[in-house]
Every structure is written in C-alpha cells, then in structure tokens.
Amino acid sequence: MPASVSPENKAGTPVTPDLMHRLDRAFFERDPVDVAPQLLNKVLASADGRMGRIVEVEAYCGSRDPAAHSFRGKTRRNATMFGAPGHLYVYFTYGMHFCANAVCWDDEPGMGVLIRALEPVAGIERMREARGDIASLSLLCSGPGRLCQALGIDRKLDGADLVSGTHGIGLYDDGAEPPAEPASSERIGISRATEHAWRWFVAGSPHLSRKPSTRR
DNA sequence: GGTAAGATCAGC
C-alpha cells in the first residue's frame, strides 16, 4: 500500500499504479444513468499525484431532467456539457464552491455525472493543505465541493479531457470493479425532479457526502 | 438592469 495511504483509510482499496489505465472514450458515450454506477471505484487523479477513488455519483440527464443545468439548453456556463464525452464539466456555485462532472453520451448532448465523493488514496497531505489542513480523512473529499478543493479542481479545469489526462486531471481504471449492486437514492441538494433514484454510492464507505442515517 | 436561486459547506 502506498505510504500516503493512512491507516484510517484501511477500509478502502488502495490504487495499484501498475494497473492504472485510461478509460475508453466509449465508456462515456452512453446514458449517464448507465455510466454513473460504473464510475464507482474508478480513480480521479490530479497531475501532481492527488488521487481519490469515486464512492458517490449522481446522473444529470439533460433535456429530460429538470434538475440538470443543461435542461434548458446550452449556455455559456454549461457549454462543456454539450461538448465531447469524457471531458470535465466544472461549475462554480453558491458563491464559493466548484463541482465536477464527467460529460456523457453522444446521441444527445448535455448530460453528465456529478462526482460527489472520493475516498482519498494518494497525495493526501496535499489534499489536506488544499482543504485548510482539515484533520478528518472522512471529511477530506466527502462532497462535490470538498473533493474539488482537495484536488485543486477549479474553473481552469473546465473542459479538461479525463480520458487523456493531459490537462491536469484524469480518470482511471486500476482494475477495481464497481460494486455489483451499488446503493442508490434520490439525488441530494436539488429541488426539482427529486423522484429519480439517480444517486449511487458505495454502501458503507466512510467518505460519502451523507453518512448513513443523516437526512435533511 | 435587477434579482432570486443555486447539483454546498462550515460553524453554531
């Protein structure tokens, strides 16, 4: 196990650098409802070695999803979502947070998967610094805004190609399978289209944005 | 041009 993976992280699956490989572009050329659960246990990595395993995602389904930024069509803000699949859509929200999505599907543009939580697996000291030296590992990347802060994802990375990883952020498969039966729930923090169970997560992970038995 | 709401988070 890498030295940067602390004992507190023992419940997780450390990355195996030799096995890390790119995803096929075709992986993203599907409906985000299919892509999202398949993204669980994939590895998001910044250029400087900060890495986290995806433990929570949500699908946003464009013109058939009133909760999606892209619901009403292309704008300056969401333009990346209408671009090529496999790229990163980063947006700024609530006056202080960034959130990151993997752009999906090629039949109809404007779809994506929001990455909501990571299990930190490498570069953890850098993540801590970026997060203001937060102590708790389970609060380091447990939310869409937190993980962006931890990995240094901001508007400069909007449009970055996650497949090639050449723009400072990449998404990799290290051989870890997604859960055979991922847990799902309603999406968090939205006020419209709440009827869909389009949030998927690794059951029991301590790194989720909502811990078990908390609800609001 | 004005404004309300927002795919959130930290602190009380």
Add this chain to the structure above:
DNA sequence: CTGATCTTACCA
C-alpha cells in the same frame, strides 16, 4: 439551522 458569497439565468 443559518450565514457566507457571487455567478448565472431569467425576466422586465
């Protein structure tokens, strides 16, 4: 539960 903080989109 609330305040922070500011961009965007929508409406006039």
